[in-house]
Structures are given as C-alpha cells and as structure tokens.
Amino acid sequence: MTKDATYNYLLHLADNALILAQRNSEWCGHGPVLEQDIAITNISLDLIGQSRSLYQYAAELINEGTGAATEDTLAYLRDTRDFKNCLLVEQPNGDWAQTILRQFFFSTYQFFLYQRLQQSGDAHLAAIAEKSLKEVTYHVRWSSEWVIRLGDGTEESRNRLLNALDELWMFTGELFVPSAYESEAFKAGIGVDVSALKANWEQRVNEVFEEATISIVSTSAWMQSGGKEGAHTEHLGFILAEMQYMQRVYPGCEW
Amino acid sequence: MSVQELEQIFLAKIEQEIRIEPKDWMPDAYRKTLIRQISQHAHSEIVGMLPEGNWISRAPSLKRKAILLAKVQDEAGHGLYLYSAAETLGTTREQTINDLHSGKAKYSSIFNYPTLTWADIGAIGWLVDGAAILNQVMLCRTSYGPYARAMVRICKEESFHQRQGFDILMVLSKGTPEQRAMCQDAINRWWWPSLMMFGPHDSESTHSEQSTQWKIKRMSNDELRQKFVDMIAEQVKVLNMTLPDEHLKWNEETKHYDFGGINWTEFWNVVKGNGPCNKQRLDARRKAWDEGAWVREAASAHAAKRKMRQEKQIA
Ligand SMILES: [Fe+2]
C-alpha cells in the first residue's frame, strides 16, 4: 500500500462530503419551509464535519511533522483536476426534488460504505466512519421519507421527482466502479470494495422507490464517470471558484 | 364578568409581575401589539438569514464556514420559536408570512444593508447580534409568557453569535494591512445602522408608552441605545479600531459615552423600503416561499393519503 493511495482515498472521501455540503448549504435561508431549511442545513453541517476529520487526517499523513498541509490548504488550494469527488455530489441543486434525490442516492451509498469502513484496518479511518455513520443513518431516513413524500404526494411532485431521476441516474454508476486508489486501499485492507455495495444500494433504492410508487427507469442507461479521477462536469470549477475565493484573493492569511 | 372587571384582573397581573398566558383574557390592543411585535421579530430572524447567508459559500476556512452555517441555522430556529409564540395569540404562520410578503409587516431595517466583505460577517455578529441581545435580554422579562420564554432560549444562542462575530474581527485586526482595513471598513458601515436598530428617539416613538405600561417593553429605545454605545465603545478598543463618530466621547458627569446625531432621514428612508437591499431581501423571501409551494402541497397531500390508508387498515 503506497502512502499516496491512502492519501488519495482520504481526499476522495473528504471531497465527496465537502462538495455536497457546499451544494446543500446553498439552500440555507431559501428552503421551502423553515423546518426543512434547518434540516438540510444540518446535513450540510454534518458533511462539513466529516470532511474536516478526513482532511485533517490526510494532512497529518503527508505532513510528517512539517505542518505545511492543513484541512484548509486541502480544501481551498487544490484545483478542479485534483478534486476526487464523484460527479453526483457536484450536480446543481435544481429544485427540491433534485436535491432530495441526490441526497438519497448519496447518503444510501455512504451508509453502506461507512458501515464497512468501520472495519477498516486503519483505526483512525474506522473511527471517523463509525462516528459519521450515525449522522448518515439519519440522512438516509430523512431523504427516504422525502422521496416517498414527493413520489406519493401530488402529480406535480411526482413529475418533478421523475425529472430528477432523469437528471441524476447517470451519475450513480460511478459510485460502484472503483478508481485505482480505491482498489489499492481495498487490497491493503484500508478501504472498501465499492463494487460490492451495489446490490445493497439497489435493494434499498428499490424499496424506497416502491413506497414512492416510482421505479428505476432503465438500468442499462449510460453511466457518466471520471469525477474520482479528476475529470469533472463543468459545475465543479464554479463551485471551487466561489468556495476558494477568499483564500485565493488573500493568500496565506489567518481567518 | 364585565370587560372592566376582566381588565382590572389583567392590569393587576401586570402590576404583580404575573405573566399573561395564552388562555388569559387580555385587551384587544395588547394582543394586537404583541402580534405585531412578535411577528416583526420573527421576520427579522428570517430575513436576517439572508445577508449572512450571502457568505456561507465563500467563508474563508472550513471552521468559519461551519460556524457561520450553524449561526444562520440558529436564526431560522429563532424564527420558528417566534412564529410559534405568535400563533398562541391566534394567528397562523401562513398569515404572518403573507403579511411579510405583501409588505404589510415590517422587519428590522438593518438587514436591508449589503454584506460586501467577509469582515461584514464579523461586524454583524458583533454589532447587530450585540444590539439584538440588549433588546432580547429585556424581553426575557416581558409580560407575555410565551414571548418571554422564547426569548430566554434565544438569548443563550445570541451571546454565542456576538462572541463569534467579535472573534472574526479580532483575527482580522491582528492580520495583514488589507485585513485590518477590511475590518475598519465593515465597522464604519455597520455602526450607524446598528444604532438605528433601537428605533426612533423616545420622544418620537409611537408605540412605546403603552408597551411600557403593559410591561411588554421595560427599557426605552434611548436607554437601550445608550447601553449599547457604552458597551461597544469599550470593546472597539480591544480591536484597536475606531467607531466612525467624531462626537463619541466619555462623559465623566453622566458616566456614559456621548455620541453624535443619527441620520434619521436615512432611517425612515430604509423603513419605507428604499434601503440598498429592501427589494432583494423581500424578493428572496417571496421566491423561496413561492417555489416551495409545491413541496408543501406534496407533503400535506402525502400526509392525507397516509392517514386515509391507516384509517382504512383500522376499519
Ligand atoms: Fe436571532
């Protein structure tokens, strides 16, 4: 196991959490109802917390006492091609249905991932997974309930949910195709074999969709990929431009 | 019991510092004043999320991003407590929100100013939350029970907000020349509008006298404002910054700070809707509400369907 692979693996997990947090936080102050404004912000806060733990650990790993890398240099000073998040999390919020479905797909994936990651040979990573799993369990429940509500709500909400499915389905395949660093991390007993999560994920998605009275369109549809290796959609550049603005304009400052 | 007798009981309770509760008889004007004030307060919490929300995506560090996000979320929670308190007086949240969107109900004018730099987030926490706290601490002892209890919960969080805001400015004040300039500039822009938060002078204030008699208010606008100036004039020294007022000076006789005149033309102008962001703030709230309509409809449609299915099962 190379140190690089562990480092990249941690960045991948952290970037997933941070980029989705950044997206969800766009809702803060603009949610459809006050209680849900608070709920989506909570999820955003949980995800920022997860990303921070992972970045801090990644920084520790490459610093070896030099202290040059921090959670903030990793989040704010890498460019688009270095970000390793999956394409799903960088997709725009769209309407509430799209945000909900993106959350449901991702949280369900993260749930099975962290469940196994608790047994990671890396004790530090296992501890982060264990702590995060409690939060993610709630995210899955909350987003599942909303998928059901929208699917089984009004004709409009159902149509919007189906639209969201159309928009997002093509970004779900990537979750279960391991990148080089994921494979290496798995072989070294540190990471999870993501291809093995697919069956569980599909089962859970199908259960919730059944209650929502909708179904997965066509499972043979083309799947987009590349995010994990830094080949992103055009959205990520704008997310980073905004997120990193202060650190780029005022380099090297304390905040 | 005659209305006069009921009114006597009510006034006696106020006199004896017994809280008025939702089921108690109360004069119509007392109820109306409270509905107006509490919903105005609730709207201020909610509209107040917007200027700070403007910096969530650009917060300069992950720690600051998390703190800011949690802070703005707290404000949503405050709005929620206050809408609930207003509901105990016989309004609904929907009605109250409609009044905001139609322009009938007001909210604190301070939120009609723009947040231009990161330092504004510090200045808002320190000055705006700082001014709000003084008002809210007083309201913890207001005569209407649900309002007072909401305030107790809110005050605890507000003092965190003020400390976090001050901390942002503290870091800037010890930073690079650019950061220090950013800090001073934000203080310059937010100082006068925060003094205006306490409202018109006591001599000009229309609702004050009756509210004081009913113990809804326990300190006058000018008393609270003076308290605020005295507090901030000291704290600004810790930052090594200045307040943009050449008349600000300690008065040994009164044991208070003297300060310059407030630009009341600007104040009334912003109240009337001509502030730099009045339109954007209201538009943003209306947009969120209108675009959320289908979501709220879906939620209630689904809830109704579920209830029906459950009833069928039981039958
Ligand atoms: Fe508040």
Ligand SMILES: [Fe+2]
């Ligand atoms: Fe606050």
